[in-house]
Amino acid sequence: MKRKRSYARQTREALSVLGKLIRIGRMERGMTAQELADRVGISRTTLYNIEKGAPGAEIGTVFEAAALAGVRLFDQDDTALRTENARLAEKLTLLPKSVRPSRTEVDDDF
Amino acid sequence: MKRKRSYARQTREALSVLGKLIRIGRMERGMTAQELADRVGISRTTLYNIEKGAPGAEIGTVFEAAALAGVRLFDQDDTALRTENARLAEKLTLLPKSVRPSRTEVDDDF
DNA sequence: AGCATGCGTCCACTTTACTGGACATGACTC
DNA sequence: GAGTCATGTCCAGTAAAGTGGACGCATGCT
Numbered sequence: 001m002k003r004k005r006s007y008a009r010q011t012r013e014a015l016s017v018l019g020k021l022i023r024i025g026r027m028e029r030g031m032t033a034q035e036l037a038d039r040v041g042i043s044r045t046t047l048y049n050i051e052k053g054a055p056g057a058e059i060g061t062v063f064e065a066a067a068l069a070g071v072r073l074f075d076q077d078d079t080a081l082r083t084e085n086a087r088l089a090e091k092l093t094l095l096p097k098s099v100r101p102s103r104t105e106v107d108d109d110f
Numbered sequence: 111m112k113r114k115r116s117y118a119r120q121t122r123e124a125l126s127v128l129g130k131l132i133r134i135g136r137m138e139r140g141m142t143a144q145e146l147a148d149r150v151g152i153s154r155t156t157l158y159n160i161e162k163g164a165p166g167a168e169i170g171t172v173f174e175a176a177a178l179a180g181v182r183l184f185d186q187d188d189t190a191l192r193t194e195n196a197r198l199a200e201k202l203t204l205l206p207k208s209v210r211p212s213r214t215e216v217d218d219d220f
Numbered sequence: 221a222g223c224a225t226g227c228g229t230c231c232a233c234t235t236t237a238c239t240g241g242a243c244a245t246g247a248c249t250c
Numbered sequence: 251g252a253g254t255c256a257t258g259t260c261c262a263g264t265a266a267a268g269t270g271g272a273c274g275c276a277t278g279c280t
Contacts, residue, residue: 002235002268005151011173014183021184032256041115043239048258056237058267059172060165063121073124074131112238112265142226153269158228166267168237227276236267245258250251 007055016053018066023051025069040065117165126163128176133161135179150175 007015026036037047042061050057050065063073117125136146147157152171160167160175173183 001233001270002237003151004236005170005174007170007174008177010177010183011170014173014177015170017184034256041113044257045240045259046238049237052258054237055168055170055173057169058165058237059167059169060115060117060121060125061238062169063124063165064115064117067118067120067124073120074127111240111263112267114266144226154227155229155270156268159268162228164267168267171268222280224279225277228274230272232269232271234267234269236265238265239263240261242260243258244260245256247254247256249254 005055011055012053015055018062018071019051019053021071022062022066022069025066025071026051029070031069036065036068039068115165121165122163125165128172128181129161129163131181132172132176132179135176135181136161139180141179146175146178149178 026033031039033047033051034044037044040047040061042065046057046061047065050062066073136143141149143154143157143161147154150157150171152175156167156171157175160172176183
């Protein structure tokens with residue numbers, strides 16, 4: 001049977017960071033949670049959990065969401081890894097309390 | 111209901127690469143599939159699927175396996191990302207057909 | 221060669237994540 | 251303030267992932 005698991009701190013942090021990267025990438029592209037969820041093919045609830053860093057989500061959907069949000073993942077030559085992520089990561093601490101893509105203009109620098 | 115999904119090429123590649131990194135890291139540490147599975151708290155079957163790059167696996171267990179196998183994931187300052195992975199990635203193409211950690215010596219350079 | 225060990229893979233059963241809907245809250249516009 | 255839109259969060263039903271066991275095969279040891 002499937003058991004409830006515990007995760008190392010490093011694992012939880014990685015999940016949290018990836019979730020935030022996805023959220024930042026999504027907002028930068030002016031997508032609502034619903035829009036991204038539709039493109040990935042999951043419910044908004046699940047995307048919300050992914051962005052929160054839930055460990056139970058399927059890795060395929062998480063990676064797909066990341067890809068559609070512009071987050072670089074593991075590549076054959078993983079030199080490409082940092083390029084985009086590093087830029088996004090700079091904004092990790094700037095996450096607004098309640099996030100919502102501006103309706104008046106998109107692609108602002110929030 | 112849960113639907114069967116399709117994934118972008120980029121997503122499948124990321125999954126495949128991560129799986130291989132885990133396998134390489136595990137072998138470098140002289141761990142059998144069973145040992146790593148036990149430490150993560152999953153079955154050998156599931157670990158096998160993860161190393162194969164199955165998109166359905168839970169991201170928490172995949173990241174945990176990666177952490178225990180020495181693969182660096184997403185960090186707060188993601189400068190650390192490449193260091194270890196780049197070294198492992200050099201061996202991506204050298205994967206032996208049938209893998210098994212040598213019993214006589216561990217930590218060899220294969 | 222014979223034996224032991226680890227991997228590749230299948231299957232029926234069980235547990236879990238995903239879903240869709242619903243409701244509250246926060247933020248922006250008029 | 252009223253109206254709108256996006257997010258935060260909960261829940262019961264349902265489909266899918268995880269499990270343990272089993273079997274064959276490859277590899278390494280003696």
